[in-house]
Amino acid sequence: MPERQRIHSNPEFERRFAYCRAMRVGDVIHVSGTAASEPDGSVTPGGMGPQTERCLSIIERALDDLGGGMADVVRIRIYVTDIHQFDSVAEPLQRAFGDSPPTSTLVEVSALVDPEMLVEIEAEAIIDAAD
Secondary structure: OOOOOEOOOOOHHHHHOOOOEEEOOOOOEEEEEEEOOOOOOEEOOOHHHEEEEEEEHHHHHOOOOOHHHHHHHHEEEEEOOOHHHHHHHHHHHHHHOOOOOOOEEEOOOOOOOOOOOEEEEEEEEOOOOOO
């Protein structure tokens, strides 16, 4: 069985809800649903665009900590509280993935864990064994 490597970004919250930020199993990295939390625990201000950028930044750090990067992402799932604001999400996604976009699912949800949270993103990456 491949070794499992876990990283945490908010150990107290993650312990409470029994999950980790990301896990690498062999050449695959799974990043949990990532919302726009700041280091002090507050939600990133400014709306869906800045929150999307923050989510992607947290995901990028998790991937980096486990030996991957944004170019290794093969699938994302995006949960938004207002589908009509998708353009605010699309722009940061374009900057993050450019000409190498992953597969993607976008779902509107009625709410996220904090009413100020407007977007949450999951990611899966496959690391080339040669990397």
